[in-house]
Amino acid sequence: MPLYAYRCVAGGSAGLICADFEVQLAMGSAPSSLPCPACGAPARRRFTAPNLSRASSTAYRLIESTQRSASEPAVVRSPVPGTRPAGNMTTNPLHRKLPRPD
Template sequence: MPLYAYRCKDCADFEIQAPMGQVREAVPCPGCGAPARRRFTAPNLSRSSSSAYRLIESTARTASEPAVVSSPGTGRRSAGTGITRNPLHQKLPRPD
């Protein structure tokens, strides 16, 4: 069921779950009992579990905090082995 947000003039905002189509424009505030008007918000239908939302979150995070590495890492090549491991390549002429 979707969440509907309401705002009481005296208390804080609160949300209630109601079946779609049975939402009311004003409900009694759980804090003081005064009628609280409905707040119109973006639909909040399990956004946090969708892959699209995760992509938006990660994109926004990397925009302000890029993932920075402190070193280039070890990699697969170690120093001294050169580019190739084929022993036949050792006989090829080398530049001076």
């Protein structure tokens, strides 16, 4: 569903902005004015540019999972059997000759 933007001008002719808010409504069902959540005065609908993107569905999934993990992080309770422990472990024998940090 699209987001519709509204702006409440509390001062009338003075032009003081009381609040800007967005409402998610079914397409084509947005009224020309809604009551302001801050003061209750009628707020007029603003016309804004549509939110279009040329990103692929893979990019959208990445963005959504990143946003979701910010509030709902995945918690791992135990390591999966047969996996290596976390850290900088290597199986290359040439890496044993490299200096190690203290």
